[in-house]
Amino acid sequence: MTTSKRPAFLSSSRVLASAIALATAFLAAPAFAQAPAIPRVADPGPRGGAPDAGGPLPGLGTLDQALFNSAKTRFQEVDSVSGGIANEAGVGLGPRFNLNGCAGCHAQPTVGGTSPETNPEIAVATLDGANNTIPSFISLHGPVREVRFVHNPDGTPDGGVHDLFVISGRTDAPGCHIKQPDFEQQFQAGNAIFRIPTPTFGLGLVENVPDSNLQDAVDNEAGLRQSLGISGHFNTSGNDGTITRFGWKAQNKSLLMFAGEAYNVEQGVTNELFPNEREDNAHCQFNALPEDATNVTIVHPSGSPGSDFSSDIVNFAAFMRLSAPPAPIPPTPDTTAGRHVFASIGCNGCHVIQQTTAVSTFTNVATTFEPFSDFAVHSMGRGLADGVSQGNAGGDQFRTAPLWGLGQRLFFMHDGRTSDLVAAITDHAGNGSEANAVIANYRMLPAVQKQQLLDFLRSL
Amino acid sequence: MLPAAFPFALKGGEGRHRSRSQWFPPLLRARIGVYRCLLALAATLAISVPEARAADAGPVAALDADPEDGAVHDGVYQNGYFGLTVPLPPGWTKGFDGPAPSQTGYYVLANFTPAEALTATMLIAAQDQFFAAKPAANAAEAVDRFAATLGGESGLTLVQAPHEILIAGRSFTRLDYEGAGLRHVLLATDRRCHIVSMVLTTRDSGALEELVRGLQAMRWTGDGDDPLPLCLKDYPEAESRAHALGAAWGAGGASIPARLVIGADGKVRHVHVIGAPTPVAEMLSVVLAGWTFAPDQQGGRPIAIETGVVIGSRR
Numbered sequence: 001m002t003t004s005k006r007p008a009f010l011s012s013s014r015v016l017a018s019a020i021a022l023a024t025a026f027l028a029a030p031a032f033a034q035a036p037a038i039p040r041v042a043d044p045g046p047r048g049g050a051p052d053a054g055g056p057l058p059g060l061g062t063l064d065q066a067l068f069n070s071a072k073t074r075f076q077e078v079d080s081v082s083g084g085i086a087n088e089a090g091v092g093l094g095p096r097f098n099l100n101g102c103a104g105c106h107a108q109p110t111v112g113g114t115s116p117e118t119n120p121e122i123a124v125a126t127l128d129g130a131n132n133t134i135p136s137f138i139s140l141h142g143p144v145r146e147v148r149f150v151h152n153p154d155g156t157p158d159g160g161v162h163d164l165f166v167i168s169g170r171t172d173a174p175g176c177h178i179k180q181p182d183f184e185q186q187f188q189a190g191n192a193i194f195r196i197p198t199p200t201f202g203l204g205l206v207e208n209v210p211d212s213n214l215q216d217a218v219d220n221e222a223g224l225r226q227s228l229g230i231s232g233h234f235n236t237s238g239n240d241g242t243i244t245r246f247g248w249k250a251q252n253k254s255l256l257m258f259a260g261e262a263y264n265v266e267q268g269v270t271n272e273l274f275p276n277e278r279e280d281n282a283h284c285q286f287n288a289l290p291e292d293a294t295n296v297t298i299v300h301p302s303g304s305p306g307s308d309f310s311s312d313i314v315n316f317a318a319f320m321r322l323s324a325p326p327a328p329i330p331p332t333p334d335t336t337a338g339r340h341v342f343a344s345i346g347c348n349g350c351h352v353i354q355q356t357t358a359v360s361t362f363t364n365v366a367t368t369f370e371p372f373s374d375f376a377v378h379s380m381g382r383g384l385a386d387g388v389s390q391g392n393a394g395g396d397q398f399r400t401a402p403l404w405g406l407g408q409r410l411f412f413m414h415d416g417r418t419s420d421l422v423a424a425i426t427d428h429a430g431n432g433s434e435a436n437a438v439i440a441n442y443r444m445l446p447a448v449q450k451q452q453l454l455d456f457l458r459s460l
Numbered sequence: 461m462l463p464a465a466f467p468f469a470l471k472g473g474e475g476r477h478r479s480r481s482q483w484f485p486p487l488l489r490a491r492i493g494v495y496r497c498l499l500a501l502a503a504t505l506a507i508s509v510p511e512a513r514a515a516d517a518g519p520v521a522a523l524d525a526d527p528e529d530g531a532v533h534d535g536v537y538q539n540g541y542f543g544l545t546v547p548l549p550p551g552w553t554k555g556f557d558g559p560a561p562s563q564t565g566y567y568v569l570a571n572f573t574p575a576e577a578l579t580a581t582m583l584i585a586a587q588d589q590f591f592a593a594k595p596a597a598n599a600a601e602a603v604d605r606f607a608a609t610l611g612g613e614s615g616l617t618l619v620q621a622p623h624e625i626l627i628a629g630r631s632f633t634r635l636d637y638e639g640a641g642l643r644h645v646l647l648a649t650d651r652r653c654h655i656v657s658m659v660l661t662t663r664d665s666g667a668l669e670e671l672v673r674g675l676q677a678m679r680w681t682g683d684g685d686d687p688l689p690l691c692l693k694d695y696p697e698a699e700s701r702a703h704a705l706g707a708a709w710g711a712g713g714a715s716i717p718a719r720l721v722i723g724a725d726g727k728v729r730h731v732h733v734i735g736a737p738t739p740v741a742e743m744l745s746v747v748l749a750g751w752t753f754a755p756d757q758q759g760g761r762p763i764a765i766e767t768g769v770v771i772g773s774r775r
Contacts, residue, residue: 223605223609
C-alpha cells in the first residue's frame with residue numbers, strides 16, 4: 001500500500017508564506033518605524049493680502065492730510081520728455097533715465113514701497129518708440145536695478161549711476177540719437193554693481209530722529225556689539241557734519257535731498273536741488289531748466305495749496321515724510337518667540353529695534369517707532385562689497401537696512417540678489433563682515449528656532 | 461593744495477553723480493600731489509621733513525605691530541602687538557576674517573570654530589581706550605556695563621554676574637549669559653591701551669567650561685624686562701597738532717583716528733592710521749612720523765608712550 005505525500009512545492013510555499021508573515025511582523029515593529037521628519041527651515045515668503053503700508057502718519061491735521069494725498073498723486077506722476085504724451089504729463093524725462101516715474105520702482109507692496117514683482121524697466125525701455133536694449137541683468141521678474149560703474153576707464157574710482165536707457169527714438173525726442181553705455185562689457189568686466197529701490201514708508205520718522213538719539217541707541221548696545229564683533233559708524237554730511245541716514249550707504253541727509261537727487265539721476269528731471277542735466281548732448285535738450293520748479297501759479301488746484309505751489313521734489317519729500325511706517329501683523333506665539341530669538345542671537349546689534357524722534361512739526365508729538373536699524377554703516381565683507389565709497393561709507397560698508405515692512409518685500413540685499421530670506425541672512429557672513437558672530441549664532445540654532453525667527457521677520 | 465575729494469570728504473548725496481574723475485585724480489597724480497602738499501604742510505607747521513628712522517632702542521617688534529596683525533601659525537594664534545599667544549582648541553580652525561579696524565578703535569582680532577561642525581565659536585576682540593565714543597575705564601567696568609543691559613528686551617539672560625578669575629596668571633573679568641539656548645562666556649582683560657575680550661559660545665555648558673579651561677594655555681609677553689609704552693589717552697600736545705593738521709589739510713567732515721607710539725627720546729616710533737583710504741593713510745603716516753615731542757618722564761626717567769589723536773574734527 002502506498003502513502004500519498006504533499007508535493008514538495010506546497011511545502012516550500014508554506015515556508016515562503018511563513019517567512020513573508022514573519023518579515024511583515026518584523027518590519028512593522030516600532031524599532032523599524034520611520035524616523036521623525038527633520039523640521040525644514042524655509043522662508044514663509046512674502047505676505048499676501050492688502051498692503052500694510054502706504055497711508056499717512058496718524059495724527060496729521062487736515063491740511064497735512066491734504067498735502068499727503070496731493071503729494072502722493074505727484075509721486076505717481078509719469079514723466080515724458082516734454083509732458084506732451086497722454087498719461088505722461090510730467091516734464092523732463094531723460095536724456096538718460098532708469099524709469100519714468102517714482103511709483104514705478106517704489107511700488108511693492110504699494111506706492112512708496114520697493115521693487116515690484118514685474119519689473120517696469122522692461123516696458124519703459126521701448127515705450128513711446130524708444131529703441132533701448134535691455135541689459136542682461138535686467139529681467140521681467142527680477143528686481144528693479146540701477147547700475148553704477150566701480151571704476152572709470154582710466155582706473156580712477158567712479159561709483160556714479162549710469163542710466164540704463166536713453167530717450168533716443170521716442171516720439172517726443174526728435175533728433176536725439178545718444179546711445180546707451182556698453183553695459184554688457186562693464187558687466188562682464190565685473191565693473192557694474194547694482195542697487196535696488198529702498199522703501200520710503202515712514203521715512204519722516206527717520207528724518208526726525210536727533211543725532212543724539214541715534215548715537216544713544218548705538219551706545220546702549222555697545223556691550224552687545226563688542227561681544228559680537230560689531231562696530232560700525234555713522235555716515236555724516238560734509239555740509240554740516242550731522243548724521244546722514246538715507247540710501248544704501250546712508251549717504252543722503254534729508255528726504256528732499258533724496259528726492260531731488262533721485263529725480264535727476266533716475267529720471268533725468270532737473271530740479272531746484274540738482275538743476276543741471278547730466279547728459280549735455282545739445283540734440284537731446286528740449287526743456288527750459290530746471291524742469292521741475294516751484295509753481296508761482298496754480299493751474300490745477302488739488303485741494304492742497306502747499307502741494308500745488310511746491311515743486312515735484314518738495315511734494316515727493318512731503319509724501320515720504322508724512323507717510324506712516326509699515327505695520328507688522330499682530331503677534332502670535334510663534335512670531336513672539338521669533339522676536340526673542342532675534343534679540344537673543346544679536347541681530348539687534350545692528351538692526352536696533354527702536355528709535356525715538358524729536359517732537360514733530362506735523363504731529364506735535366515725539367514718536368518711538370521700530371525701524372529695526374541703527375542707520376549706521378557697517379563692514380559687510382568681501383562677498384557683499386560693491387567697491388563704491390559714498391561719504392564715510394567704504395566699498396564694503398552699507399547702512400543697516402531697516403527691516404520694517406520686510407514681510408511684504410520681494411527682493412533682498414542692496415542689489416536684490418535673492419528673494420529668499422534664508423539666503424539673505426546667511427549672505428551677511430563672510431570674510432571681513434561684522435555680522436559673522438551673529439550669523440554663527442543663527443547657524444547654531446535648532447531648526448525650530450530658525451523658523452520662528454523667519455516667521456517673525458516675515459511678520460514685520 | 462591737497463584735493464579734498466577723497467571719498468570720505470564728499471558732501472552727502474554726491475554718490476549718485478556720474479563721475480568724480482574731474483576732481484579725483486589718478487592715483488599716481490594723487491601721490492605726487494600728496495608729497496607736494498606734505499612739503500607745504502611741513503613748512504606751515506614748522507615740522508622738519510622726516511628723515512630715515514634711527515635704530516630704535518627697546519622692543520621694536522611690539523612697538524611696530526598693530527592690533528589687527530595677529531595670525532594663526534601651527535594651531536596657535538599669535539599677536540605681536542598684545543604679546544598674546546592662544547593655542548586653538550584641538551580640532552578647531554580659523555573662521556572668517558573680521559572686518560577692518562573701526563573708526564572707534566574696535567578690532568576683531570580672530571574668529572575660531574571647530575573644523576568639522578559649527579557647534580561653538582571663539583571671538584577675540586579689542587577695544588582701544590582712545591577712540592571709543594564712551595570708553596570704559598577698564599575691562600571690569602566694560603563688562604559691568606554690558607551685564608547691566610542683560611534681561612528684558614535684550615533677549616539675553618544673566619547666568620553669572622561679572623567676577624574676577626585668573627587665566628594663565630592674568631586677571632580677567634568673567635560674565636556668563638545665555639539666550640536662545642546658546643551659552644556665552646565673556647572674558648575681558650586690560651592690555652596695552654585696550655580692553656581685550658574673548659567670547660566663547662556653545663549650546664553645551666560642559667563644552668563651554670572645557671573651552672575656558674583650555675585658555676589656561678594662553679601666554680602674554682611684554683611685561684617685566686621689556687615694558688610696553690605707557691598708555692596716555694589725553695595728550696594735549698599731540699591732539700593740538702592733529703587738530704592743526706586737519707585744519708591745514710582741509711579734511712572737511714572727516715575724522716581720522718591715528719595711534720602713535722612715541723619713544724623715550726620724544727620721537728614718533730610708530731604710526732597707525734585707522735580707517736582711511738590708503739593714499740590718505742600713507743600721507744598722514746609720513747607727516748605724523750616726523751613729529752617730535754619733549755620726552756615724557758616717569759620717576760625721572762624718559763619713557764615711551766602710546767596715545768591716540770584724531771585728525772580732522774569730531775562732530
